[in-house]
Amino acid sequence: MNEVWIFSGSGGKFASGVFSDKDQAILWIESKKLTGVLTKYPVNFGMYDWAIKNDFFTPMKEHEFTPEFEQRFTCASQEHYHFEDGIRG
Numbered sequence: 001m002n003e004v005w006i007f008s009g010s011g012g013k014f015a016s017g018v019f020s021d022k023d024q025a026i027l028w029i030e031s032k033k034l035t036g037v038l039t040k041y042p043v044n045f046g047m048y049d050w051a052i053k054n055d056f057f058t059p060m061k062e063h064e065f066t067p068e069f070e071q072r073f074t075c076a077s078q079e080h081y082h083f084e085d086g087i088r089g
Contacts, residue, residue, distance in 0.1 A: 001020055001043055002042065002043055003040050003041060003042055003043060004018055004019065004020060004040075004041055004043060005018070005019040005020070005021070005022050005025040005038055005039070005040055005041075006018050006019075006038070006039055006041050007019075007025060007028075007029060007034070007036055007037070007038045007039075008036050008037050008039070009034060009035065009036040010035040010036045012036070016034075016036070017029075022038070022040070025038055026038065026081075026088070029083050029086055030083075030086040030087075031086070032086065033085045033086035034083060034085075034086055035083060035084045035085055035086075036082075036083060037080055037081070037082055037083070038080060038081045038083065039078050039079070039080040039081075040078055040079040040080065041078065046070070046073075047073050047074060047075050047078070048069075048070040048073040050075070051073070051075040051077065054077070056075055056077040057073075057075060
């Protein structure tokens, strides 16, 4: 497995679903009428490292090299879908 799909519900701090198949994730979100974001994540990579490796991000500022920055890092270049009440937007 090289990737997983993670659903983060609106207002939540943690993932509320992890799936190996995007279609299964979408069916679950739709059936539960959930609001949030479904995002594809690579397995065995931190997002900061993945984004740098794939040329989506280049750290330049001093604070971008800190653990505090890396532990909060997200990348808009990840494949992702927004849902509201189970409907993809």
